[in-house]
Amino acid sequence: MSDMSVFERTVSEYMSSPVCTVSADDTVEDAHKIMTEKRISCLAVVGRDEKPAGVVSRSDLLRIGRVMVYATGSQTALQLPSMCVGDLMTPRFFSVSPGQTLVDAAREMVERRIHRVFVVDAGKPIGVVSTKDLMRAVMDAKVATPIAELMTVPVVTVEASAPLSDAVATLSRARISGVAVMENGVPVGIFTQEEALAARDRPGVSSVDESMSQAMLCLPVSTPMFRAAGFTISTRARRVLAIDHHHLKGVLTGLDFARCLLPVPPSTVASVA
Secondary structure, three states: OOOHHHHHOEHHHOOEOOOOEEEOOOEHHHHHHHHHHHOOOEEEEEOOOOOEEEEEEHHHHHHHHHHHHHHHOOOEOOOOOOOEHHHOOEOOOOEEOOOOEHHHHHHHHHHHOOOEEEEEEOOEEEEEEEHHHHHHHHHHHOOOOEHHHOOEOOOOEEEOOOEHHHHHHHHHHHOOOEEEEEEOOEEEEEEEHHHHHHOOOOEOOOEHHHOOEOOEEEEEOOOEHHHHHHHHHHHOOOEEEEEEOOEEEEEEOHHHHHHOOOOOOHHHOOOOO
16 A cells, blocks of 8 residues: 655655765866766756855756757767856756655656755755655655556657767757667667767767667556666666557656656546546
């Protein structure tokens, strides 16, 4: 039986700490190096007063990397510029207080379409709650809702033989963090912002299957959300693909796990005769 009371727990019980930060004076390459080493997709940017000034994410790096390719005529997939993080960062810092609930954090993520919120106390970031942390809450609450009810459709895909530059452009154009890589109608891998940045020095004409990852899970559409969360956490998979009779039906994103915490609007609840 599901225990939705888990979602009323405070963010301080589930947040990750300490917060990984970068200075506004550090370089874009410094930010990319930290994200790669820590395996995170976003960093808090702090000013000289150590107070939050904004955030820099892989999305920001991908965007500027594509701009540089067009500006310089580079034949590589991406090109990171020599510039300070402060000139690239998003000057908004979405946060919650330590005493707010997981539902509050999930609502903030879903409404703003972000994958983490920082936990701020006395003006300083003390932790971060990400969609991965919310997955742990979904697992602890044993949410039995089938993934078919929360998955994102349709799935954005690229062919394994497609040029790397096309896959990078698809990520940027669709404003998503990952796509499914297909071959003969079957998912064979995923291509995310992480792979795009790791392959930035490769020729843009190289095929995407040379740079894709296989860190994905293919689960039946009937799989309960808490099982999907458990599988994702234990395998460190970065994407959950929902399958029905060997056909790709949807993808379960971090924001889909966040939506799992939110109350169902009355208009979507079926009436019982």
